[in-house]
Amino acid sequence: MVCSVLEEMRIRSLGVIDDAVVELSPGFTAVTGETGAGKTMVVTSLGLLLGGRADPALVRIGAGKAVVEGRIAVPAGAAAVVRAEEAGAELDDGALLISRTVSAEGRSRAHLGGRSVPVGLLAELADDLVAVHGQTDQQGLLKLSRQRQALDRYAGDGVAVPLAKYSEAYRRLRAVSTELEEIVTRARERAQEADMLRYGLEEIAAVEPRAGEDVELAEEAERLGHAEALSSAATAAHAALAGNPEDPEGIDAATLVAGAHRALEAVRSHDPALAALADRIGEIGILLGDVAGELAGYADDLDADPLRLAAVEERRAALTGLTRKYGDDIDAVLAWAEQSAARLGELDGDDERIGELTAERDALRSELGGLAQALTDARGRPPSGSPPR
Template identity: 60%
Template sequence: MLEEIRIENLGVIADAHVSLGRGLTVVTGETGAGKTMVLTGLGLLLGGKADPSAVRTGEVRAAVEGRIAVTPGSAVHERAQEAGADLDDDGSLVLLRTVAAEGRSRAHLGGRSVPQSVLTDLAEHLVTVHGQADQARLRSPARQRAALDSFAGTEHQATLAAYRADWSERSRLEQEIEELTTRAQDRAREAELLRLGLAEVERVEPQPGEDHELAAEAERLGHAEDLRAAAGLAHDALVGDPDGVADPGAASGVDRARRALEQAGSHDAALAALAARVADLGYQLADVGAELAAYLQDLEADPRRLEVVEQRRAALTQLTRSYGEDVDQVLAWAEQAGLRLLQLDGGGERLEVLAARHGELSARLAEHAVALTDRRRRAAATLAQAVSAELAGLAMAGAQLQVVIEDAPAPGPWGADVVEMLLVPHAGAPARPLGKGASGGELSRVMLAIEVALATAPESGAHRPPTFVFDEVDAGVGGKAAVEVGRRLARLAQASQVVVVTHLAQVAAFADTHLVVTKSTAADTDTVTDSDVRAVSGADRVRELARMLSGQEESAAARTHAAELLELSGMGR
């Protein structure tokens, strides 16, 4: 339930605080005083579109803050927790929306910044708003069907939810089936290319890292003579020629140095240490010399082996040109290609599985559709009777609402029915669609009658938000009809919180709380105005009702009439 709203710098409202209680609250005031801005502020709190032009002239931003009472475990409570909002100690939740004159709007919930969509989600569970635009939407068959579905009760809603879930799944299956079918040739072509590629890889049988190893071997075989000469020269330089006469080699000189140092080392520790280092150098030279000898013994110039290596490298190059930069990438491609080929080859089996599931869903949808049609037909008769009874009380004697259920040309996402509401405005008149034959005043009363029926009829299992907001619901009505509109709003307010913006005293007289929006022009300007919202009671309320009746709040006749309205409404203070 909405507890209060504070508005700053929105339209003509500089700073206003609106306290909302249970029951019926009406908002009245002179034309242009800012009544609509109250609802505009409420719309912002409920995630409505922000209009920078609504920011008060000369101000940087507008702000609307609201407080709502939250029931633990409710959908609102759970959604607020998901958004990370903090509740106040009394369990209430604060909503804040700011609109910059030049820039974006921002939303906050329970002290946390949230996307605008979070407020929109909460609004679905908090408030039902009815205005002139909603009356126009009531002409839509989709809105008429939604009203009937809401009236049909929780069991019907559960069936409808199951139907819609199955419909969505079947639609996804149909898209996949169509894709598999229409792309059959493309899939076959892709599979053939993958088979050719895998066959080529299988024929060559590349091994991990093989291309790099062969490249190194080819380099070695191609320069065998140069390698032999270099290794031989290095070997002779280190160990000398075989006879050791012409060139004793570096190893021989190191050995002589070692012996000389060892002989003198007994007299000087420094020379002994150097002798040990020279001895290590000798060992290293001997090891390198031995390895060079082994290298020369193993090194062979083998033209046939080189030819084999080059042929193998050419085969591997063919693979890397098509499937990767090196052999390792080719092997990775082959692994992925194998998996993809399994998917493509399994397309036929997948189609069979999808077709079977499609058949199951179609059968289940047919069962759900029959159940939906049956419940809609029963609910249609009950709703038509309840709304017709309400219309009789709204000064539309002889008016009847007819709810017609017809077969749709083809089942759709909401079932196999077309729902249409027809209005018989008076006895003997033909039934005409709401979208064609109802005036604005008649639509206002039909809409109110439907809401009262949804909220109060014992046959209805409809779930309704705890707060209703009506903007000019009494448009196009007056006299006795206006009194009955007020009476029905008061009846609706017995079970819900109802907020109404009205210009009719006959409606305002039924309010539990009467709020008046007043406007005064600032002394130094003719364009910027200040508005205030105050609750009236007693003599002030009589004066406001008198103003609404005749435009002359001080008129004795108007005030007498206003007092009579209060007395007749049972709301006299």
Template identity: 50%
Template sequence: MIEEIRIENLGVIGRAQVELGPGLTVLTGETGAGKTMVLTALGLLLGGKADPGTVRTGATSAAVEGRVRLDAADDALARAVDAGAEVDEDGSLLVVRTVTAPSGEAAGRSRAYVGGRSVPQAVLGELADALVTVHGQSDQARLRSPAHQREALDAFVGGQHGATLEQYRAAWAERGRVDAELAELVDRALDRSREAELLRLGLAEVERVDPQPGEDVALGDEIERLAHAEDLRAAAAGAHAALVGEDDGAGESVAAVDAIEHARRSLEQAASHDPVLGALATRVAEAGYLLADAAAELSAYVDDLQADPARLDVAQRRRAELTTLTRSYGSDVAEVLAWADDAGRRLLALEGGDARIEALRERRSELDTELAVLADGITAARTEAAERLAKVVTEELAGLAMTGARLTAVVEPAEEAGPHGADRVEMLLEPHAGAPARPLGRGASGGELSRVMLAIEVALATAEGSGAPGTFVFDEVDAGVGGRAAVEVGRRLAELARGSQVLVVTHLAQVAAFADRHLVVTKSTADGVDVVTESDVRLVTADERVRELARMLSGSEDSEAARTHAAELLEASSVGR
């Protein structure tokens, strides 16, 4: 139940507080007084789209604050807790929505808060679905649509029907995904075949050449060495001679190794007199060891190095094979091997395409069977409920001054199945005895449609297990209704309010007379600008209420005849309840 709504800087409302309660509450006032802004504020609290243009001129932002009371079993309570909201011990929850003006740094920004926690706007919508049902003149227009008539019938069915519909929609969505993937696989079958053949050819070539990791680098080094064998031998031999010496014809050695050895001995002989020379002698000795090792390796290198034209030819031809691969599949052998690995996995996936197509076809067949079974159950539930709904609504219409009117809900096969089943639902109305049954979308007047909508809403609210929210909001549900019919509309709203909270915005005194609480919205003028302040939304009782009803009846609250009629309405509504 909504306990109160506080509004700041929204449209003509500067600051206002609307206190609500159980039962039937009506909101009345002159045209343009601000009743629409009250409903706009409620819409914001219920997750509706924020319009920056509704922010009051001169204000930087508008704010709406609502306090709702939740029962422990309410789905809304669980959703609020999931969102991190703090709920008071008495079950009351504070909901806040702010909207910034269309100009400024944060132009048009909207914020939502539930129980002191900032939440996405969608959370408010989820809470609203469990808390409130809102109906306005636009809903009457939507009732002309067979799709909305189907939704009303589905809501009336109750029980497991909602779960069955969800299961059907899930299966329908999966079938759509299966169809899309299957179509893509079939359409691209030729492309996949061509891609697979190219991959097979490439992998066969790689397999034939059989490149080894790092082989291209090793071959490059080997070819370079074989191609310059003589130069390498000469360099190594010259270096070896420099290290170990050679006969220069005079019998004198110029070996670096001998020179190092001579230096070592000289230092060691003098080392006993200065330890510094001893340390240097050690270092010179180490140099001698290194030179001796290098000389030995150079000798072995010269002995092993042989010019081998045959081996050079083999290495060059092998490198040419690797070069052919790298031109097609990578810049070096490492990239070629990586391509082959990826290509192998891709080929497995492509070759599995036929198996995937077969699996998808089997799954589609399973889904078709499941959908057919679910659709039959949905059709049976709708057909049975259509008769009950038609009976209940017809009885309600009789109580709404449409004696002789009859509603029929027709469930027939649709041209093709869809995400909501295989049925087409249409409601037909006989407005009076002997009149032909015509679709609501074409045959009902505005007043008739208002009463049909109210009758359907009452049927939904009173249906066993309907799970209807505990609060109903009607915006001029009495449009196009007058006289006795208006009285009956008021009486039926009062009956609905016995078990639910009902808020009605109305221009009809006959409806307002049945209210448990009567709120009147008026406008003041501040600085030459119309504004609604806290004192301009007031609860009227006793004589004040009579005067407001008189104004609604005649346009003049001081008309004695209107006041008498208003008093009669109040008395009749009290007796009628």
């Protein structure tokens, strides 16, 4: 049988212990030391992890609280694992992480698998996790649950098989009952959540935003708001590159580059190095011509329509109304809408889900009764190979 194993404990500000880590290796581990070294505090720490009473007098003098943390490896499917997961705990590589904090004022907190839990839950799991042997500590065999477990193990598969079926049905019944109770008891909250989601989705649908639309409109608004400055700059740049027809005496870059190119072309045959420079200047002339043409087209196409600018700003205001409520940008708003639509579908399906869960719960109760009777009958039969009564 695979048992739970306490792998490590960390103790801080408990009794004579300031900060210590107890690492337990596989097999037998002996903790020794002189009187007052803290051996008793190690056992006390274990008791706190197992839901023992928290005594504020145990907190180290000068400390605000004592903390005990433990790591217990547990086999998959163990009763302690099932109960811990029902409480919302999560395993860490097959181990349960348990923490207990005791303040100097007497307050006590417990955490199991990353979730805050009642101290009573640790006490409930204690018998399945650790056995403490001592003069008066070992009382496990007096408990009916331990006696039944011992007898069930002795009976073998004759009891193990129906017990496994019963346990599985019981776990499913608890899960179904918990979900059903959560839906029913939180009906008002869920209705309010559905109304809020429905309102948000209707508001977004009324605006009909497109992905990336806010970015596109911001760029267009910036361009329209500075249309005159952009047009003036493009015209001036075009005149500097290609010349201004209204100023025939002006000197432009294209004319200067063309003159330089002609000068080098006349003598390029005398030196290959100069010929290469002439080719590069020719490429510059072509590039200047292309840029000048694009600048002319840009200036002609630039829209300075104030009505369009007003429409863009109005549309941006509508989109901003959405981003203030539902996301940092329109893409985030659309993501919220998608998630909210899915959530709304779940909430609107509560009535149907309640009916499904109620039917499943009733069926499981009926099935559980039959499995319980089969388990009782199996426990009443002598195990195979046992001597006759």
